[in-house]
Amino acid sequence: MDTIANDFTINIATANGTGSQSANLILLQSLFDMGVPVSGKNLFPSNISGLPTWYIVRLSDEGYQAPGDRTHIQVLVNKATWAEDLAALEPGSVVVWNMDSKMPMDREDVVSYPVPMTKLARSLSPKLAKLVTNIVYVGVLAELLGITDEALHKAVAGQFKGKASAIELNTTALELGRNHAKENFTKSDPYVVESRATEQQRFFMEGNEATALGCIFGGVQLLAWYPITPSSSLAEGIIGWLPRLRTNDEGESTCAVIQAEDELAAAGMVLGAGWAGGRGMTATSGPGISLMQEFIGLAYFAEIPSVFWDVNRVGPSTGLPTRTQQSDLSMLYEGSHGDTQHIVIIPGTVEECFEFGWRAFDISERYQTPVFGLSDLDLGMNRWACEGLTYPDTPMDRGKTIREQDVFDAMENFGRYRDVDGDGIPYRTLPGSGMAPILYRGTGHNPDGVYSEKPDDYFALMKRLRDKIDGARDNLPAPLMREEVEGDVGVIYYGSMENTIQEIDDILEATGLKVSQCRVRSLPLHSDVEAFIRRHRMTIVLEINRDGQLWGILRRELPNDIVGMVHSVAYSDGMPPRARIYADKILETIEEVSQ
Amino acid sequence: MSDRPARAIKLNVINEPKDSYTGGPSSLCPGCGHDQISNVIVTAAWENGIKPHRIAKMSGIGCSSKTPAYYLGQSHGFNTVHGRMPSVTTGAYAINKDLLYLGVSGDGDTASIGIGQLIHSIRRNMDMVYIVENNGVYGLTKGQYSATADIGSKKKKGKVNETQPIDLCALAINLGCTFVARSFSGSKKQLTSLLKAAMSHKGFALIDVISPCVTFNNNDESMRSYQYVKENEITLHMADYIPHFEPMVEVEVPEGHFTDITLHDGSTIRLETISANHDPSDSMAALTALHQAEVDKKHVTGLLYFDATKPSLAEDLGLVDTPLIDVSDEDLRPSKDMLDTMNKEFLNQ
Numbered sequence: 001m002d003t004i005a006n007d008f009t010i011n012i013a014t015a016n017g018t019g020s021q022s023a024n025l026i027l028l029q030s031l032f033d034m035g036v037p038v039s040g041k042n043l044f045p046s047n048i049s050g051l052p053t054w055y056i057v058r059l060s061d062e063g064y065q066a067p068g069d070r071t072h073i074q075v076l077v078n079k080a081t082w083a084e085d086l087a088a089l090e091p092g093s094v095v096v097w098n099m100d101s102k103m104p105m106d107r108e109d110v111v112s113y114p115v116p117m118t119k120l121a122r123s124l125s126p127k128l129a130k131l132v133t134n135i136v137y138v139g140v141l142a143e144l145l146g147i148t149d150e151a152l153h154k155a156v157a158g159q160f161k162g163k164a165s166a167i168e169l170n171t172t173a174l175e176l177g178r179n180h181a182k183e184n185f186t187k188s189d190p191y192v193v194e195s196r197a198t199e200q201q202r203f204f205m206e207g208n209e210a211t212a213l214g215c216i217f218g219g220v221q222l223l224a225w226y227p228i229t230p231s232s233s234l235a236e237g238i239i240g241w242l243p244r245l246r247t248n249d250e251g252e253s254t255c256a257v258i259q260a261e262d263e264l265a266a267a268g269m270v271l272g273a274g275w276a277g278g279r280g281m282t283a284t285s286g287p288g289i290s291l292m293q294e295f296i297g298l299a300y301f302a303e304i305p306s307v308f309w310d311v312n313r314v315g316p317s318t319g320l321p322t323r324t325q326q327s328d329l330s331m332l333y334e335g336s337h338g339d340t341q342h343i344v345i346i347p348g349t350v351e352e353c354f355e356f357g358w359r360a361f362d363i364s365e366r367y368q369t370p371v372f373g374l375s376d377l378d379l380g381m382n383r384w385a386c387e388g389l390t391y392p393d394t395p396m397d398r399g400k401t402i403r404e405q406d407v408f409d410a411m412e413n414f415g416r417y418r419d420v421d422g423d424g425i426p427y428r429t430l431p432g433s434g435m436a437p438i439l440y441r442g443t444g445h446n447p448d449g450v451y452s453e454k455p456d457d458y459f460a461l462m463k464r465l466r467d468k469i470d471g472a473r474d475n476l477p478a479p480l481m482r483e484e485v486e487g488d489v490g491v492i493y494y495g496s497m498e499n500t501i502q503e504i505d506d507i508l509e510a511t512g513l514k515v516s517q518c519r520v521r522s523l524p525l526h527s528d529v530e531a532f533i534r535r536h537r538m539t540i541v542l543e544i545n546r547d548g549q550l551w552g553i554l555r556r557e558l559p560n561d562i563v564g565m566v567h568s569v570a571y572s573d574g575m576p577p578r579a580r581i582y583a584d585k586i587l588e589t590i591e592e593v594s595q
Numbered sequence: 596m597s598d599r600p601a602r603a604i605k606l607n608v609i610n611e612p613k614d615s616y617t618g619g620p621s622s623l624c625p626g627c628g629h630d631q632i633s634n635v636i637v638t639a640a641w642e643n644g645i646k647p648h649r650i651a652k653m654s655g656i657g658c659s660s661k662t663p664a665y666y667l668g669q670s671h672g673f674n675t676v677h678g679r680m681p682s683v684t685t686g687a688y689a690i691n692k693d694l695l696y697l698g699v700s701g702d703g704d705t706a707s708i709g710i711g712q713l714i715h716s717i718r719r720n721m722d723m724v725y726i727v728e729n730n731g732v733y734g735l736t737k738g739q740y741s742a743t744a745d746i747g748s749k750k751k752k753g754k755v756n757e758t759q760p761i762d763l764c765a766l767a768i769n770l771g772c773t774f775v776a777r778s779f780s781g782s783k784k785q786l787t788s789l790l791k792a793a794m795s796h797k798g799f800a801l802i803d804v805i806s807p808c809v810t811f812n813n814n815d816e817s818m819r820s821y822q823y824v825k826e827n828e829i830t831l832h833m834a835d836y837i838p839h840f841e842p843m844v845e846v847e848v849p850e851g852h853f854t855d856i857t858l859h860d861g862s863t864i865r866l867e868t869i870s871a872n873h874d875p876s877d878s879m880a881a882l883t884a885l886h887q888a889e890v891d892k893k894h895v896t897g898l899l900y901f902d903a904t905k906p907s908l909a910e911d912l913g914l915v916d917t918p919l920i921d922v923s924d925e926d927l928r929p930s931k932d933m934l935d936t937m938n939k940e941f942l943n944q
Binding site for chain 1: 682
């Protein structure tokens with residue numbers, strides 16, 4: 001039989017809270033350590049224990065990180081989804097299943113590997129049988145696929161850092177699984193793992209952890225947060241790293257952490273920190289941003305630096321709280337009541353999560369306005385290969401904040417909201433400094449910060465605010481382009497779609513279609529985006545949502561003569577993007593438009 | 596020019612004239628209780644000798660929350676959003692814990708839309724003075740009842756209030772608030788002493804000030820009118836404040852029974868017993884006094900409860916001694932060596 005090496009997808013169906021996550025991560029890490037390009041997606045329920053969960057491991061020498069179109073190897077442990085998972089398999093798929101579940105194995109057209117997982121686990125530890133069951137299937141897979149003991153042992157050691165008894169238990173369980181497979185199965189499927197030499201050394205990291213580290217290297221001084229999936233691990237990442245990175249020998253920290261009573265309070269605290277001259281941030285998701293809207297308007301209008309990280313999940317309302325989407329973009333861009341416009345920065349990789357983590361504070365202090373980081377559940381909570389975190393290449397930008405009396409004295413014509421430099425960005429002094437005290441307010445104000453309802457004052461203020469944000473667009477993270485043939489089809493996309501775009505591109509190319517790509521990394525839109533659109537006959541905006549939110553923004557902001565050249569491909573079903581679906585929709589759209 | 600010699604301007608302990616503590620002209624209704632509170636704030640800050648620029652004036656939205664424009668013109672302030680002044684104050688405090696945070700709020704701001712933030716700031720024992728200018732009605736929106744309107748009270752227009760009010764002092768005591776006082780905007784001396792003491796307190800100091808609304812709630816049937824409060828105020832004690840910079844020996848000792856309470860900065864609040872002796876460390880006695888007053892349709896005033904033993908938010912945050920605003924950028928960003936080390940560790944994990 002011909003073998004298929006490093007090009008297949010494993011789907012592991014278990015129940016939430018049974019400890020399958022650590023087993024799956026050991027599988028993922030050991031493949032990674034063998035140099036196999038691999039990605040893992042955790043599809044988990046909004047539940048602590050008992051509901052179905054799937055872990056998708058995709059091996060791809062092409063480097064594809066999306067979940068793929070189909071399952072090649074199905075691990076069946078969870079009775080609740082047994083029939084459904086089994087029925088979904090294509091003929092010829094492999095099934096590794098738990099015999100002890102007493103569930104029927106009624107497919108004749110698949111390669112079946114029955115394993116008495118529970119019995120094997122009980123033989124090792126009756127008390128921990130449920131947990132051990134998971135590690136047994138990893139042992140079976142290791143034997144069937146050819147994962148080395150060396151890689152497995154390293155992954156186990158990494159997973160249970162220093163916990164000798166856990167390491168021993170899991171190593172023994174792996175051997176039980178491997179030995180069972182060795183003694184009972186003759187390999188009758190084509191799937192194998194082959195070690196690959198990797199040029200670049202890489203490690204796995206979750207987006208949220210990278211963002212957390214970025215915030216710490218950005219000098220965060222206040223983290224105010226309220227727990228919400230999928231952003232909690234960002235806040236907890238900061239909390240976890242502060243003792244090592246921002247704490248002195250006496251155990252005293254240079255960053256305050258407050259778990260707020262709700263998202264409204266978290267936003268208020270962030271504003272208070274910015275008002276006082278510090279670097280404050282929160283981490284939340286769409287529902288939290290909804291609650292923060294009033295404060296967001298105040299931050300925009302009173303010009304208070306403040307950083308908000310939104311790890312997007314599926315909305316509206318509670319939506320699918322543990323699934324991924326790109327649907328908060330327009331809410332962030334135009335958040336709050338009244339005329340507003342906000343800066344949004346959108347990382348697409350773990351490396352960028354780190355970079356935008358620190359950069360957000362610089363941008364926010366530079367423009368004295370709220371800055372939103374937009375990540376999502378897929379990027380934030382899954383592990384991605386990372387080439388290393390890059391140290392900030394610029395010192396902290398504290399913006400036009402006057403901290404010294406002599407600097408203040410040398411200034412002519414100071415007014416808290418006066419456009420001294422003609423860039424729309426005023427100067428500010430800080431509470432406690434004694435310099436030019438004012439009462440900050442959310443009501444109308446003149447350039448001196450004094451309450452005003454005068455039409456001219458209001459009009460001039462709103463115009464300056466628009467000019468200020470407008471002036472930021474080319475100083476924000478610029479779009480990244482991969483251009484093929486000028487004049488044909490361009491694809492604009494953003495955020496975590498970065499991890500699927502290559503596969504989409506290859507599918508399109510297989511049909512003879514070469515497309516250029518432009519990954520937008522910030523709002524308001526960089527002027528290069530318009531130029532990209534002008535270079536192409538037509539441009540497709542690819543998004544993980546229903547309505548095409550970035551497309552809507554483009555339609556409104558682009559000059560009239562090119563609005564008709566921009567088309568939307570927006571799709572979301574809660575799953576991480578699968579390349580085939582988006583590629584097909586792109587092809588359909590091109591055909592429709594071309595008719 | 597006048598031939599008379601200029602009168603020496605009276606200065607406080609840091610050589611500042613009282614003018615250094617005043618603000619702009621008030622735009623509230625003439626006779627508003629809130630203006631009297633603003634005057635008390637000016638006096639208390641001046642007499643306590645606090646540097647004006649080291650005070651941060653915080654407020655939410657409402658008539659009361661407009662008042663920071665009318666006092667302490669040399670202090671930075673933040674007129675935030677409705678009911679959310681405590682969270683903004685908390686964030687500012689995390690960055691600069693050395694300022695005196697003076698929050699002013701109303702009963703709508705505090706007891707309705709902002710009650711969650713009040714409660715959680717008390718739980719954290721956030722270091723601030725929180726003055727509620729409490730008149731039982733919403734003024735700026737033209738006289739709707741607030742959540743502190745007393746049962747049986749009737750404002751100028753509309754029906755008698757039958758909805759159970761929230762007693763902010765009782766609530767605060769139950770939450771473990773470390774400084775709980777009630778006063779009346781017409782009782783200038785008592786309010787000044789209580790406010791000065793609150794400014795010397797470390798932790799959350801709540802002063803619930805009955806402050807009549809002359810436009811919407813000062814009629815005969817109202818239980819928060821000037822007339823009603825004057826006739827139905829039960830003063831627990833006379834309160835005198837003795838600042839830490841004034842030697843105690845020079846203070847006149849009252850004839851009757853009195854209790855001295857030492858505050859965080861070394862100042863003293865002296866409570867002179869009027870009738871029954873109220874022990875401010877006894878929360879049960881304070882709650883009993885509040886409930887009895889409610890039954891009797893009276894307003895009890897004075898320092899109801901005080902506790903100097905609880906750690907304040909500063910201790911809980913575990914921050915460096917230097918206020919974070921003064922920590923250098925170099926100390927806020929870990930070194931490149933550190934990141935290099937971490938990258939290596941990630942590779943080898």
